[in-house]
Amino acid sequence: MHRGIYLLEEVEFHPMNSRRPLEYLRWLTAYKREDDGLGAGAHELTEGMSIRSRDIDLVGAFYAVGITGHPQFKVVTLWDCHGGWDGGWRQMLEIYDDVQKNLFLSDIDDLRHSAFSRPLGAAPGSPAVADLLDEGYAAPLYLFESAQVRPGAALDYLAAVQEERAPVLAEHGHRLVGSYEVQFCDTEVVTLWGTDIDAHLETQRSRDAALGLDDGVPADHRLLSWRRKARQYLEGPWRENLLSPYPGCKLAPR
Known part of the structure; x- marks a missing residue:
């Protein structure tokens, strides 16, 4: 057993153009759906879309409800690093081993204004998101x-x-x-x-x-x-x- 490792990213879009978060969410969810067909452990740094991997799993892509105190407009994403530190997290780090031109996400240039990431370690007793997904759990609001x-x-x-x-x-x-x-x-x-x-x-x-x-x-x-x-x-x-x-x-x- 190992602790679950996740990545939470908050992305902001300025100036206030409501199409940009929609374009970003469409782009992100579409290419990550394609990654679900990859084999476990298989990963590749590609031009324009960064790393392709099933083990870096986009489990949540959320539009922030601005009236509850978020900046407008904002997207929050939650990524599950399958395999923990030695799995999806290692794959994320490997893209920085020799900064190559395909590291840079040209497909979403000018969409995002800023992004802030938090690496997360599951606390003892925290649900595993993968288990919730296997159960079929989902909520209309978080x-x-x-x-x-x-x-x-x-x-x-x-x-x-x-x-x-x-x-x-x-x-x-x-x-x-x-x-x-x-x-x-x-x-x-x-x-x-x-x-x-x-x-x-x-x-x-x-x-x-x-x-x-x-x-x-x-x-x-x-x-x-x-x-x-x-x-x-x-x-x-x-x-x-x-x-x-x-x-x-x-x-x-x-």
Whole structure:
């Protein structure tokens, strides 16, 4: 057994041209669907499309729901490195061994304005995305959390998420998809949850009711208790946003 290794990338598009994220999502999902036909371990650095590999698996391609606090416009992608460090991650690194001209993604020149990547290591108890896909799981909406924790507190925070927060959110229609320690730093975590619009709205109203701001639904004070508990581990920005899966990506409903 080895820990799951993933890559999360946030891509922004400026100036505000709504066609660019659509073109990028179409391009990305189409060429990665072709890679599913490759053999395990087979990989090649190609002109214009970077590395072709089944083991660098695009499991999620999401359009960021801007009204929840994302920059507009934005795409978030989640990649599963099959085989962990010695599998898909090694293949990613090998494209930087001698910087060749086919490393550069000419097919998407001028589409992206900026991109920021986070390498992720699955925390103990985190679901394996491959297992969820084998199950046929997909959600119409995903809750994306990024948080800065005290140095060294990442795995402690994620253990608390799984022990205390996940059961509460499950009662509110949220399923934990991934619980990740950001690699090459000791101050950042990412979690991803599958949900839907009704569950999202019900959760927000239950929290408001616990604050005394909504008398039309039952209050769930555990939502407030979790935020107090979370502050024991946090030391910087914490944010949750919503993501909508692009049709055709593996975590999108079919």
